[in-house]
Amino acid sequence: MVIAEFERLESEDGYVLRLKGDWTVAGLPAIEERTRDLHARERPVRIDASELARLDTAGALLLVQRWLGAQPWPPMEHLRPADRDLLELVGERMASPRPKKRRVYGLLPLAERAGIAAENATRQFLLLVGFGGQTLLTFLAILVGKRKLRWTSAVHHMERAGLDAVPIVCLLSFLVGAVVAFLGATVLADFGAQVFTVELVSFSFMREFGVLLTAIMIAGRSGSAYTAEIGMMRAREEIDAIRSLGMDPIELLVVPRVIALVTVLPVLSFLAVLSGILGGALVGSTELGISPGLFLARMQETAELRHFVVGLVKAPVFAVLIALVGCLEGLKVRASAESVGRHTTSSVVQAIFLVILLDALFAIVFMELDV
Amino acid sequence: MSAPALAPPGGEDHVISVRGLVNRFGTQVVHDGVDIDIRRGEVIGIIGGSGAGKSVLMRSILGLQRFQAGRVWWFGQEVATLADEQRRSLERRVGVMFQDGALFSSLNVLENVMVPLKEHTRLDEHFIADLARMKIALVGLPPDAADKFPEQLSGGMRKRAGLARSLALDPEVVFFDEPTSGLDPIGAAAFDELVATLHEALHITVILITHDLDSVYRICERVAVLADSRVIALDTPEKVQVMDHPWIRQCFQGPRARMAYTQAQTLKSAATTP
Ligand SMILES: Nc1ncnc2c1ncn2[C@@H]1O[C@H](COP(=O)(O)OP(=O)(O)OP(=O)(O)O)[C@@H](O)[C@H]1O
Ligand SMILES: [Mg+2]
Numbered sequence: 001m002v003i004a005e006f007e008r009l010e011s012e013d014g015y016v017l018r019l020k021g022d023w024t025v026a027g028l029p030a031i032e033e034r035t036r037d038l039h040a041r042e043r044p045v046r047i048d049a050s051e052l053a054r055l056d057t058a059g060a061l062l063l064v065q066r067w068l069g070a071q072p073w074p075p076m077e078h079l080r081p082a083d084r085d086l087l088e089l090v091g092e093r094m095a096s097p098r099p100k101k102r103r104v105y106g107l108l109p110l111a112e113r114a115g116i117a118a119e120n121a122t123r124q125f126l127l128l129v130g131f132g133g134q135t136l137l138t139f140l141a142i143l144v145g146k147r148k149l150r151w152t153s154a155v156h157h158m159e160r161a162g163l164d165a166v167p168i169v170c171l172l173s174f175l176v177g178a179v180v181a182f183l184g185a186t187v188l189a190d191f192g193a194q195v196f197t198v199e200l201v202s203f204s205f206m207r208e209f210g211v212l213l214t215a216i217m218i219a220g221r222s223g224s225a226y227t228a229e230i231g232m233m234r235a236r237e238e239i240d241a242i243r244s245l246g247m248d249p250i251e252l253l254v255v256p257r258v259i260a261l262v263t264v265l266p267v268l269s270f271l272a273v274l275s276g277i278l279g280g281a282l283v284g285s286t287e288l289g290i291s292p293g294l295f296l297a298r299m300q301e302t303a304e305l306r307h308f309v310v311g312l313v314k315a316p317v318f319a320v321l322i323a324l325v326g327c328l329e330g331l332k333v334r335a336s337a338e339s340v341g342r343h344t345t346s347s348v349v350q351a352i353f354l355v356i357l358l359d360a361l362f363a364i365v366f367m368e369l370d371v
Numbered sequence: 372m373s374a375p376a377l378a379p380p381g382g383e384d385h386v387i388s389v390r391g392l393v394n395r396f397g398t399q400v401v402h403d404g405v406d407i408d409i410r411r412g413e414v415i416g417i418i419g420g421s422g423a424g425k426s427v428l429m430r431s432i433l434g435l436q437r438f439q440a441g442r443v444w445w446f447g448q449e450v451a452t453l454a455d456e457q458r459r460s461l462e463r464r465v466g467v468m469f470q471d472g473a474l475f476s477s478l479n480v481l482e483n484v485m486v487p488l489k490e491h492t493r494l495d496e497h498f499i500a501d502l503a504r505m506k507i508a509l510v511g512l513p514p515d516a517a518d519k520f521p522e523q524l525s526g527g528m529r530k531r532a533g534l535a536r537s538l539a540l541d542p543e544v545v546f547f548d549e550p551t552s553g554l555d556p557i558g559a560a561a562f563d564e565l566v567a568t569l570h571e572a573l574h575i576t577v578i579l580i581t582h583d584l585d586s587v588y589r590i591c592e593r594v595a596v597l598a599d600s601r602v603i604a605l606d607t608p609e610k611v612q613v614m615d616h617p618w619i620r621q622c623f624q625g626p627r628a629r630m631a632y633t634q635a636q637t638l639k640s641a642a643t644t645p
Pocket of ligand 2 (some may be wrong): 425426427
């Protein structure tokens with residue numbers, strides 16, 4: 001490749017422009033930069049193309065933009081007819097420059113944007129509530145036999161969200177259980193009350209950590225998967241196809257997923273509680289001198305069933321929330337890959353936020369009820 | 372399989388050559404010894420029944436898909452022997468228009484067309500934008516389409532936008548995968564017209580994968596027929612249509628084909644008589 005060059009030959013009635021080398025995308029950058037302030041105001045009287053090796057649309061555009069301007073053009077010598085055609089095509093289709101949009105800054109626009117964001121947030125929340133209602137109605141219609149329950153799909157999702165998540169949920173809870181035991185032992189040792197580690201681990205896991213850890217894991221694992229799956233279907237018009245075939249996306253896609261999570265989340269939470277306590281017991285026996293027998297005996301003595309129940313009643317609520325947020329975000333996706341990504345992120349963030357918020361509310365309510 | 376011909380088969384004059392291409396998916400044999408040469412500057416059609424392996428052939432030539440056996444040359448150089456850098460510089464000389472445009476969904480049309488230019492040239496961004504706008508106008512899109520996102524375009528507009536992007540770097544060879552499918556007859560004819568214009572003005576070699584016999588008669592100088600896992604015919608449409616093969620007979624001698632043929636003939640004679 002030879003880079004593009006040009007020469008300005010002065011003559012008495014103006015100048016002749018001599019083109020040299022490859023006027024192509026690859027050869028152009030240097031002269032493009034040098035000629036940026038030419039706007040075809042001072043046009044050549046003649047073009048000499050005898051040394052022009054190659055011309056492509058980029059070269060043609062540059063020539064028209066910087067030297068030739070609008071038709072009629074000065075005579076061009078030694079220009080191949082094909083290149084002449086190309087020049088004419090480019091000159092004809094060249095767009096006139098368009099003004100750019102500017103973003104406005106300042107206090108007022110800031111307030112405006114904040115207002116819009118706040119209104120958006122409210123609207124999203126109402127949308128979620130409405131979507132929950134719609135799903136509930138569909139579910140009721142299934143109960144009275146007006147709609148069908150998609151068992152295959154529900155079981156499939158139970159396997160994926162439930163069975164497949166068992167190892168990671170158990171491992172995570174086990175580790176957190178061990179950490180809590182260590183932490184408790186360190187603090188309680190100062191009071192000589194190391195044995196209370198048992199209560200610390202068992203209460204915290206039964207009431208809070210078991211279900212909370214599981215819910216967060218599932219929001220990250222399954223909630224995001226729901227958004228991405230449904231979002232991709234949305235982007236490829238599959239959801240529209242479902243509607244046009246006389247089927248209901250909520251019945252087909254949402255209800256089975258909600259049912260799957262509502263079934264598996266309590267079970268997973270139960271396993272998480274067990275693993276957490278196991279982790280605590282392990283640390284207790286190896287590091288704190290609380291033998292497994294003593295641990296178990298003390299747990300039986302102190303832990304009441306209500307702690308366990310208080311923890312587990314939250315599981316189905318969280319499950320519904322995660323599934324609804326995941327599906328709704330999926331349905332909000334528009335036809336672009338970026339939008340799938342954005343809604344998946346938003347689905348996980350919303351689900352975790354709502355889970356923790358609800359958990360706090362639950363804690364307050366249970367405290368007031370004294371359970 | 373016969374021994375592959377010596378490299379490069381046909382010399383510099385052939386922009387793309389394929390010898391003994393074999394493609395299998397499990398037990399399904401899609402290609403079994405496909406040979407084809409594409410000449411510089413021609414418009415060649417590739418036709419064949421649905422599932423005959425046209426798209427797979429294109430993807431194999433472009434290196435988007437591995438094949439089991441065979442050799443491919445671009446511009447007289449065997450692709451398998453090229454170093455990465457060389458290969459990339461050759462890739463710039465080949466453009467593709469995918470079936471549905473394959474536009475990047477998170478970018479608007481203007482940005483889509485600017486992507487290859489920004490990536491492969493050292494040109495200034497403003498000039499690139501001007502160049503991209505010109506390409507958008509070149510493929511017959513209205514100026515306000517430049518700011519639209521792919522989801523906001525109709526199918527035909529998406530195809531044109533995909534074409535604009537494939538032309539961004541002024542490739543010497545452009546593949547079109549079914550450019551006129553999903554367009555109304557008038558839109559399809561306009562698209563053929565556009566391809567013919569670009570072929571003439573930009574001197575590109577056009578490889579047209581199509582189902583549309585109208586396009587074949589209107590713009591193709593030669594046509595390759597894919598059937599029975601190989602190229603069974605490669606000649607001018609007039610010669611191919613009279614060949615004795617069951618698929619060719621069905622395809623070219625049905626009522627639709629006759630209509631396409633007579634229509635193209637009248638158009639041609641109208642164009643030659645002033
Ligand atoms: N990735 C793949 N895995 C398995 N089989 C494939 C794959 N890609 C293509 N095939 C098969 O190869 C065959 C040829 O496919 P191809 O897409 O090339 O057909 P085509 O000629 O382009 O058809 P159409 O005109 O309908 O687009 C088909 O039978 C298809 O099922
Ligand atoms: Mg195909």
